Amino acid sequence: MIEILNEGNFDEKVLQSSGNVLVEFFATWCPHCQRMMPIINEVADRVQGQAVVYQVDVDKSPDLAQTYAPNGFPSFALFVNGQLAETLVGEQTEERLLALVA
Template sequence: MGENVKYVTLTDDNFEAEVLQSEVPVLVDFWAIWCGPCRMIAPVIEELAAEYEGRAKIGKLDVDQNPRTAMQYGIRAIPTLLFFKNGQVVDQLVGAASKKMLVERLEALVGAEAA
């Protein structure tokens, strides 16, 4: 791992700057260390961060360490994946989604940028 991690570690403090003010669409993975399905999709999240570098931002927010943001978005089950565009939630998935499903959702957002 080390230096080549492409996703952004999101916190209550940087959420506005990193997500709400982002120039590109953002996928936020709300997760926690004790959550099995969260750990299952972690490698997929990391792959997407590398594949979409420059076109979309991928971030992970630990709900235990950042309860304010999790509460603000009504996160009750994890993993919850929220897709943001221009500071607004435009899509969401709850549970361990497949990479194919995530790619489809991201492509819809990124593709709309290019159009």
């Protein structure tokens, strides 16, 4: 199960982390996000030990969504040593997300 972050723990878990952190910004009502659920869960399982995967519910954390996912959902943000390195918007393949984190 992927931990869902919010404004209260995002800085500590993502911005103050070392290594690679992939964050998916999603909405429960978004059909594209729903289709991504099994894929992001598989990616999280496959990158254990190399990277950490978190999710942010944009309806519960609108400020984070506005900052890191202004172009739509789902959005995938890769942070390297606490710095935003790359963002992908829209549905992605498992291979593309694995390549992003690698």
